Amino acid sequence: MSFVANTGTVFAREIRPDLRNPVSILFGMAQPLVFLLLFGPLLSGMSGGQETQWQWFVPGIVVMLGLFGTFSAGYYLLVEGDSGTLERMLVTPLSRTAMLIGRTMKELVTLLVQALLIIIVVLPLGFELHLVGILAGLVVLVVLGVGLGSLSFALALKARKSPTLFYVVQQMLLMPLLLLSGVLLPMDTAPAWLATVAGINPLTYVVEAERALFAGDLTNITVLYGVVAAVAVASIGLFLGTRGMRRASL
Amino acid sequence: MIHSRGLTREFRVKKETVKAVRGLDLDVGEGELVAFLGPNGAGKSTSLRMLTTLLPPSSGSATVAGCDVLKDPAGTRRRIGYIGQGTGSGDNFRVRDELVTQGRCYGLSRTDAHSRADELLAALDLESLAKRNGSTLSGGQRRRLDIALGLVHRPPLLFLDEPSTGMDPQNRANLWEHILRLRREYGTTIFLTTHYLDEADAMAERVMIIDHGKVIADDTSEKLKADLAGDRLTITAEDAGLAAEIAGRIPSAHEIAVDGMTVTLRVPGGPAVLPELLRQLEASGVKVLAAEVTRPTLDDVFLALTGRSLRESSEGA
Numbered sequence: 001m002s003f004v005a006n007t008g009t010v011f012a013r014e015i016r017p018d019l020r021n022p023v024s025i026l027f028g029m030a031q032p033l034v035f036l037l038l039f040g041p042l043l044s045g046m047s048g049g050q051e052t053q054w055q056w057f058v059p060g061i062v063v064m065l066g067l068f069g070t071f072s073a074g075y076y077l078l079v080e081g082d083s084g085t086l087e088r089m090l091v092t093p094l095s096r097t098a099m100l101i102g103r104t105m106k107e108l109v110t111l112l113v114q115a116l117l118i119i120i121v122v123l124p125l126g127f128e129l130h131l132v133g134i135l136a137g138l139v140v141l142v143v144l145g146v147g148l149g150s151l152s153f154a155l156a157l158k159a160r161k162s163p164t165l166f167y168v169v170q171q172m173l174l175m176p177l178l179l180l181s182g183v184l185l186p187m188d189t190a191p192a193w194l195a196t197v198a199g200i201n202p203l204t205y206v207v208e209a210e211r212a213l214f215a216g217d218l219t220n221i222t223v224l225y226g227v228v229a230a231v232a233v234a235s236i237g238l239f240l241g242t243r244g245m246r247r248a249s250l
Numbered sequence: 251m252i253h254s255r256g257l258t259r260e261f262r263v264k265k266e267t268v269k270a271v272r273g274l275d276l277d278v279g280e281g282e283l284v285a286f287l288g289p290n291g292a293g294k295s296t297s298l299r300m301l302t303t304l305l306p307p308s309s310g311s312a313t314v315a316g317c318d319v320l321k322d323p324a325g326t327r328r329r330i331g332y333i334g335q336g337t338g339s340g341d342n343f344r345v346r347d348e349l350v351t352q353g354r355c356y357g358l359s360r361t362d363a364h365s366r367a368d369e370l371l372a373a374l375d376l377e378s379l380a381k382r383n384g385s386t387l388s389g390g391q392r393r394r395l396d397i398a399l400g401l402v403h404r405p406p407l408l409f410l411d412e413p414s415t416g417m418d419p420q421n422r423a424n425l426w427e428h429i430l431r432l433r434r435e436y437g438t439t440i441f442l443t444t445h446y447l448d449e450a451d452a453m454a455e456r457v458m459i460i461d462h463g464k465v466i467a468d469d470t471s472e473k474l475k476a477d478l479a480g481d482r483l484t485i486t487a488e489d490a491g492l493a494a495e496i497a498g499r500i501p502s503a504h505e506i507a508v509d510g511m512t513v514t515l516r517v518p519g520g521p522a523v524l525p526e527l528l529r530q531l532e533a534s535g536v537k538v539l540a541a542e543v544t545r546p547t548l549d550d551v552f553l554a555l556t557g558r559s560l561r562e563s564s565e566g567a
Contacts, residue, residue: 084336
């Protein structure tokens with residue numbers, strides 16, 4: 001059976017529970033939605049009034065969605081690795097790479113739907129719709145999601161023998177990555193050392209790129225940096241993820 | 251069906267090398283039903299995982315269902331079924347969906363995968379559960395689903411790792427009914443691990459006993475018991491000391507012990523030896539109050555081989 005068919009099989013398995021129960025797609029959105037609705041309004045005084053506040057905040061929230069949703073995708077793999085479900089799949093002739101890509105593709109579809117829902121939610125609040133920019137922004141987001149998702153899978157596979165490792169690493173990374181990306185507050189006022197640390201966080205560049213894209217500013221140089229950062233995360237993620245899956249059995 | 255030579259697996263645990271399997275030589279023919287019996291930690295699962303491509307061996311080779319496990323893992327996977335110790339189906343997935351997915355994993359077309367899923371639902375009494383999520387099934391139902399998942403591609407060789415652990419007697423009997431029917435109808439070769447003595451004894455035609463990563467006995471259960479353990483004779487007599495002395499004259503008797511008025515000994519062919527022994531005791535004026543022959547169990551075989559009881563070993567490990 002071809003690699004594409006294998007990937008399709010894995011993707012179909014993963015997406016089916018969501019199709020059967022579409023509400024489940026909202027669970028992964030809980031945290032970003034809370035930030036959007038309870039934290040967003042606080043920003044009105046900071047970045048120049050009502051209209052621009054959402055324009056600035058929504059692209060960041062969309063990246064946060066990618067971070068919180070896809071980065072915890074490994075949790076399900078971890079559970080299946082522990083229960084014996086992963087083993088059942090590993091003993092079939094299914095391509096190992098397809099086992100990772102199929103799962104990652106499901107994450108990316110979920111992410112896309114969630115991002116669209118967020119955009120729909122903020123439209124009545126005065127969010128300006130730059131269609132081409134937003135579409136481009138979603139493409140960048142998906143590339144980032146592929147990377148974060150497969151990194152999460154790689155971590156879950158690495159942690160098969162000691163599941164706590166997964167949670168420790170994930171929790172240790174999640175908040176710093178978020179705070180240092182400038183999603184919640186602009187990094188302009190950050191002290192020099194913090195700005196330096198933020199400078200090595202790839203999410204910082206993706207967030208800036210998303211802001212430019214969501215504003216319709218497609219030629220901004222930050223877009224290029226953001227794309228490079230997203231592609232880099234995706235490449236590393238896919239490399240580690242597929243390697244982890246291939247090493248999970250003979 | 252299965253041939254392995256010098257299959258070895260070592261693990262590094264806290265900077266120490268632990269040899270889980272030491273040089274496994276196996277030959278299992280088509281249609282055999284073999285039980286791999288041993289205490290926990292003896293290397294049963296590790297052996298099985300190496301034979302099913304889940305774990306690379308440290309050294310040695312294996313050919314399973316005609317494919318070299320190391321050189322052609324994908325080919326091996328296509329020809330074998332494996333039902334692991336854990337739960338095969340996912341918690342959030344519907345029973346029928348998982349069966350269809352499994353069929354697709356083995357390259358069945360969409361239509362074939364669906365019709366095969368329905369066949370298996372019927373064969374394993376899972377029809378009423380088709381739309382339920384894995385997490386809502388009982389232990390026995392979930393195990394039946396595991397079996398169904400392992401059979402999707404009609405493998406000529408089926409591996410089962412501790413198939414009935416944790417099941418109640420009724421579910422165990424039900425599970426075995428399915429396994430034995432499979433064998434009757436399709437001539438499937440079955441290789442399973444178990445630490446249930448009675449299960450290995452009753453079901454398997456061939457028993458391999460494994461301890462500390464090595465096969466220490468390999469034969470039919472009947473022959474193992476006759477050769478290695480022998481029957482246990484228990485004689486209660488007023489003059490137990492004299493009775494023990496007379497019993498000691500039987501050439502093949504061993505493990506003779508006296509405890510109060512009770513003499514126990516082990517001897518092959520117990521039912522034939524006992525009447526003869528009774529006659530001799532009678533002739534010597536020993537008054538026998540009770541006499542009993544106990545057929546050996548596989549635990550006695552394990553005890554004879556290792557000096558340990560399998561039950562104790564299992565609990566200790």
